[in-house]
Amino acid sequence: MNRFLYFVKKESLHILRDTRTILVVIGIPIVLTLLFGFAISTDVNNVNVAVCAPHKTVSIIETVESLQHNTLFTFKGYIPQNEIDATLRSGKAGAVLVFDEDYDRILAGTAGSGEKAVQIVLDGSNPTVSASAGVYLSAMLNSIWGDSSQMDMIENHILYNPQMKSSYNFVPGILGLIFILVCAMMTSVSIVREKEMGTMEVLLVSPVKPIWIIIAKMIPYFVLSCINLASILLLAKFALGVPMTGSMAAIILISVIYIILALGFGLLVSTIAKKQVVALLISGMVLMLPIMMFSGMLFPTENLPVILRPFTYIVPARWYIDAIRKLMIEGLAFKGVLLEIGILTAMTISILRVALAKFNDRLE
Amino acid sequence: MISVRNLTKQFGDFKAVDNISFDVAKGEIFGFLGANGAGKTTAIRILCGLSKATSGSGTIAGCDIMSQSEEIKKNIGYMCQKFSLYEDLTVLENMELYGGIYGLTAKEIAARSEAMLKELDFGEHRNDLVGSIPTGWRQKLAFTVANLHRPKVIFLDEPTGGVDPLTRRQFWAMIRRTASEGTTVFVTTHYMDEAEHCDRVSVMVDGKIMALDTPSALIEKYGASSMDEVFRSIARNAVRNE
Structure with a gap:
């Protein structure tokens, strides 16, 4: 366990040393939330x-x-x-x-x-x-x-926009996007960087079990994501006045599940990508785009062409954003989102299983 | 310290390592030579436990390479041709990390890294980021770090790639010192003048070990004037390229 802590320290140092990235990661959610906050200001003049x-x-x-x-x-x-x-x-x-x-x-x-x-x-x-x-x-x-x-x-x-969607519907969307950005993108890039630099070899030669190397990598990003979750929720509540009458416990639980899922995606991407750029592209195109298009973040899923609608069911962000919307804006209680929690948990478990299997495969 | 018998690694029809056998004694500097694609890296990966051999057997520090790779990992150090320290960590933080990975206590890490920095005469840079240190120094540090947990065998995969001649000499002085303290050094290199620093060398061609002896014996046997000539006359028959 002691060895494990050395790893967590190392990963944290990597992140803390990279001031620009950490500013972006902590700052973007705040900026996004505030931007949308101003967009829903009803003081329309001129x-x-x-x-x-x-x-x-x-x-x-x-x-x-x-x-x-x-x-x-x-x-x-x-x-x-x-x-x-x-x-x-x-x-x-x-x-x-x-x-x-x-x-x-x-x-x-x-x-x-x-x-x-x-x-x-x-x-x-x-x-x-x-x-x-x-x-x-x-x-x-x-x-x-x-x-x-x-x-x-x-x-x-x-x-042009007959639905008249209220803008604070964006807060759940921001959450759905940020965790993929922080967890999946950053984790995969950080693992692939070690492969690219050759430091991964050195770690694999050491007596530390590979799985611990990976878990140690995920922990700082998990913490970062929790900071993001807290800052977005606080801003949504106090700066934007999003109702948030639903179950706070459910919001946090489902977010944690979703964060772990995103970390799993990161690991999966890292097993496929050989270069940091590739990892970045895969997380950007394969993970982010479907979230934007199919999760209901930008467009209501009901507005999608019928052929595309089934895709929304396999995009985890859709379930997450749906659940958060129900909890935050409609103010549903815990049992209102049991279906979403169940689906996300199942998705998380399968993603982690596939990612770990692929990760072990690659080691051979 | 290292003993390998009939080791083979096959990828499909391709025998990357073809039935190699050798022994390396404690405290010996063993040069593992071969052109690119000859199978050196695959062989090292098997010895380090990164990859499983298709057939054959062997022991490292008394542990079986087929079944006890976890035990082996505790007893070996490894430094690869690509740079193996973290550039965004300081010298001391790198030492702490590797010491920690190998299960040293904080006290042991502190004492050993101080001693090693002193030996390198590099103490004043202990809190510098590795990224700001010249390449030659980094390689020396990487070697030091790979030695921090006092492994029984240390594997060096082209440790001196891209390093200037002066630093290479210093590097080899470090290798010799380490070997004289009883650590077995298993080194691959492209530089044939370096091969002459080894106690014994093996030359790998197309996955097979074609020659294995002391450098002077090989030079005599092939009637050559240097290891470079020896290597070229052995490698001339290579079929594989890259």
Whole structure:
């Protein structure tokens, strides 16, 4: 056991000496979480609004005037109907207020029922901004009309991202990604570096059992991951105000399982790769990409083409991110994520078994 | 100290090591020569327990190479042609690590590394990162570190590759000193002038040992003027290349 501690010390020194890497590893999760934190800030100011009006009637001009006086909006001028899309696409405006031809008559209630007085067209590529802009614009129009019952005269129409995903859904995604980055990528690179340098040979000639060499390598990364877990959870809770009403014990348990799984992936990659670059590429392409695409981190898995959907079931990150989302945002209790815990545990055990078998194979 | 009989390592149809036998005595410097691809590295890997022989038998420090590789590992030191210390650790930390791996106590490690640093006259650099030390010094340190646990046999796989002539001489002085203290040294090298420093040498060609004797006896036998000529006349018949 004493020998083992010498190894852990050595691995820790490797990491601590590499200041740049450790800063990146500790810093990236914090930066990512904060970045997404600012993205979900609902203080949306200076929404650029263009107006499309067939005829400039007095009531329309009055409405535009109050728009101009409102500090939340910046009036970007009148545009013709056929430029709505171009204006939004070019980013000149984030919202377009489209007045109906019969605006005055609808307001007066003399038009046929079901007619909308105003259409608000929003650029949904930034869901938070467009959601807020929509709400602000509706509120402003209502205050002008002075009657909330006329709310149904506005038709909200969101382009480009109809799902309006809330951004703090990203916190689980960040967790899912970071552990693969820290554990799988760093562990595999660190093992392959020893192979490349020739120091692995020297270690294998020593009386230390290979399995202990590997475990010693994993421990510092495990600790690093726990630091990351703590920092992201704290930031999510206190800086971003993510609800986190679910079981904290379950969040930690499932994260630890997922971290061990990522370490297993790292070991597996290290048995395949002969060069550090290869290890980096495999972890980057083979591990990270599926996480981004198939885990529901960026796109809801429901939106994937049917053919690709089965792939999501074999991506561990999908189960992890799902579970964390349930625990953090939906606030489920421990038993709400038993399925995910079970699947991740099974995946962890099989990955470790394959990795260890391959590792021993390679030694022969 | 080392005794090998009919050792063979086969990869498919390819006999990397073909039926080799030799003995090395305690305190002897044994030169293990051969061109690239002759099977030297495979043979060393078997002796160190990194690889299992297909057939044959042997003992190192009284332990059987087929069944007691764990025991053997405790009794040998190993230094390979690639640099074997950690560049991002200091000299002392490297010594501590290797001492620790071989089960020395903290006290033993401290005492031995101090003594060795003093012998090398390198004490003032003990807290320097190995990466900042010139190659020649690193090789000497790597040798020292491989010796830290006082192994009965030390395997050196091309220890002087890429090292300047002066450092090579110093290195061989260290090897001789270690051998005179009773450690068996098993060394491979490409430099034939170095082979003349060995007590006995073997020349491996195509997985077989084609010659085995003292350097002077070999020079006489082949009517050559140096080990270099001996080696070339033996290796001329090699079929394998790389």
